[in-house]
Amino acid sequence: MSAMVQECRSCSTLLFPARLFCPFCGGDSFSLVAVGHGTLEETTTLSDGIVLATLSIDGGPRVIARLTGPGAEEGQIVPLTNDPNTTSGLHAYIPVHSTLNEDHS
Ligand SMILES: [Zn+2]
Incomplete structure (x- = not known):
């Protein structure tokens, strides 16, 4: 299980949500990379x-994600997903971002 985020092809910075231009180097070419998990910092119900x-x-x-499943604690490693219907255990759902400026060649 993983979620896709944007990676700048010039400086390899990971970006979420998707940007038109990299805020660090000004690059405008991105690829998608799979991110498996994140560390839970804070929750709001x-x-x-x-x-x-x-x-x-x-x-x-x-990233801001919607948690699915029980038992989330701060500092915990939580798997990321792009599937809003994940039902097996604790996951952090982030929506699939738009594909602006992505080069799929
Ligand atoms: Zn960059």
């Missing part, structure tokens, strides 16, 4: 029971 989490990705950005 909304009034309807949805749990949002801030996770840090190794060597990359912080």
Whole structure:
């Protein structure tokens, strides 16, 4: 299980959400890389029971994700997914971003 995030082809910075230009080097060419997990930093429970989490990705950005499954604790390594219907255990769901400026060749 993993989630796709944008990687700058010039400086290899991981970016989420997707950008038109790299904020670090100004590059505008990106590829998609799979990220397996993030470290849970903080959670917020909304009034309807949805749990949002801030996770840090190794060597990359912080992402805001929706937690699925029980038992999340700060500092825990949580698998990332692009599948909103993941039902087996604890996952952090982030939406598939748009494909602006991606070179699929
Ligand atoms: Zn860059």
